[in-house]
Amino acid sequence: MNAEIIAIGSELLTPYRQDTNSLFLTEKLNELGVEVVFKTIVGDDRKRLTDSARLALSRTDICIFMGGLGPTEDDLTREAVADALELPLRRDPKLVTALEERFASRGWNMSSNNLKQADVITGAVVLPNPNGTAPGQWLAGQFSGKSKIVLLLPGPPHELTHLFEAECMERLRAKLPRKSIAKRVLKIAGMGESQCDARVAPIYSRYTDIQTTILAGPGEIQLHLRKQADSLFAAQERVDQLVHAMEEELGDFVFSDNGDSLEQIVAYYLQMREATLAVAESCTGGMLAERLTSLSGSSRYFLGGAVVYSNELKTDFANVPAEFIRKHGAVSRQVAIALAEGIRNRCGSTLGLAITGIAGPTGGTEEKPVGLVFHALASDTGTEVVEKKYPGDRQRVRRFATQQALDMVRRKLM
């Protein structure tokens, strides 16, 4: 079975807004063994919408329409899909009552246009939407001699996700041949995309039954593996076999094989070793601390740190003598080491982590170009330092640097 996702709304055809619901829906449909073969985005235009609905019905088994279920004149999904199916709309008295009660309970007047939201395509099941006024609709039947499933879902993400999980997953599962999907994600730090691919391509290309997708971000490669089969056990075993072969090849460049972020892995090791961490950041300006504290409960292992943007603060918060900074320069191997050791001493943490560099686009010199970053990690056994020259814009350089710094903590503790 295959599916088409149709996102409806003129705002999705502006430069400002993007459909994100389809990523969630695709993940859920893939879990059920359904492949998404088209995504269409169409505005609030009755004719274009009806044509799109007709086309989707002619070319895919499952047609999911999202958005355009509200009370305004622009909300035309119900009408257009009913036209495409050549089925009439009926006004559902129970939905009318529910709408009236909803408005009355808030002390609001209900304008008559709200009644549109009680219109149901003949033969459709109403899917309750506890987070909004417009319910979803489910229709399964024969259209033009073929079995089709048609879904109407509300556009706001929190309404759509809840309604889909609660009302659609089981209904779909019951209609679909039983398929199982085995998945794994490998995450890799400290390696470039082409370098990583050169090492794993000879392996995954032997597993043609497994879909392998490589995603690359600054300092992180993700390998998404997915296999569909009748038996989950067999499929998972096969995927695990490929994971194992890749892990053999990549060794400790792999930091996670279960979806955890690098922050989570670092948090895990710090807690396992009963260690604490403090940071001193110059060019990353707080991004490293922000990533470490993005996890709830991070106060158990993260003490805090200093954003030592000015040289005076490098001295005051991380005990780096002014004379020392003058001698070596704020962006130097020596100052990185001194910052890591200084912040460790000041905070009394097990580990001290420091970053100093030139994030750009300005501030670079021939000797110290934009993208040059020193990362240092201090512990009771000494201090290590890593020098890198990162490509890309300010945001990318900063992201690369925090990734490298976190990876140094992981390697130290693992």
Added chain:
Amino acid sequence: MNAEIIAIGSELLTPYRQDTNSLFLTEKLNELGVEVVFKTIVGDDRKRLTDSARLALSRTDICIFMGGLGPTEDDLTREAVADALELPLRRDPKLVTALEERFASRGWNMSSNNLKQADVITGAVVLPNPNGTAPGQWLAGQFSGKSKIVLLLPGPPHELTHLFEAECMERLRAKLPRKSIAKRVLKIAGMGESQCDARVAPIYSRYTDIQTTILAGPGEIQLHLRKQADSLFAAQERVDQLVHAMEEELGDFVFSDNGDSLEQIVAYYLQMREATLAVAESCTGGMLAERLTSLSGSSRYFLGGAVVYSNELKTDFANVPAEFIRKHGAVSRQVAIALAEGIRNRCGSTLGLAITGIAGPTGGTEEKPVGLVFHALASDTGTEVVEKKYPGDRQRVRRFATQQALDMVRRKLM
């Protein structure tokens, strides 16, 4: 004239990747007075791709295909669009030579599949792509009795944006009736979406000739205004009139009417007042400093600060006595004030800004629930403090808090 954007690639039909090029293209097309009426995403499947191309040609004036121009078997855009247009492909000898030279200059062997990239639809103009191996193609002509423009663009964003700006904008402008688009963006802090809309809807609803789009994020509302007309002067005057009326209504809740971010506005005011800033953050864990340092040149007004996650660091880095924290609690109006004053004294900055709160999802109590945040701003005229209770998850609470804190600096200096 209207347009359809067709994004090609099976990876765009997975849960992991999303087309973002279309936002850039939509902005550029809108500038030329062209409306995007459909976006289609289709996988690397010859039949589906050809059908999609045929459909686009039948329903829109400008058809932009992106992706699928590479050398692999999966790259089928050239073939499918040529089929839909019923035009043959020809192998361009100049492109063959350029490809051979490109590979030779890098000392690489060129496998024969690379030659696909020299195939051009008969009648198309080749658009050079200095950032990649696959050139773009431009075709303008009569198809099925109608004037159409067909564009083939490479998928990687940096290739596409450069090629479109350098090779397509002027060509499109020359083919299109002269239209001008006047635009403005108003950005608002310290107001919720419904509150803002309630105040401006009566105004913008009188300007039916101007397209108004409201976007809401944590602590920030954006009003995007856009009007198309034959004369830029008249259109801009009209848009400016609406901007003026909205600014009258919203007063100093508007922080920008030219697209600047709140960080940029704060940077602007700090430099204008020759003031400096230092921050002490607890629950935002570095996010405030990260936002302030996301701008190049921020060292001119941002000295740095402390991520005082532990109580000890609140004492050591921001001079808040341990006894004082014990008495009032780390998340309190009093400690927020003490942090702002302490960090200002320690760093010798004009302003000291502090945040302490409970970002959640754990750590809340009945008295101090998740989402409770205190923000304080210290200056030579005293210290102000703002208490808020934010909705949403950890990331959202933290984003709200940094937005409020930055807005306090803006209001102080404006």
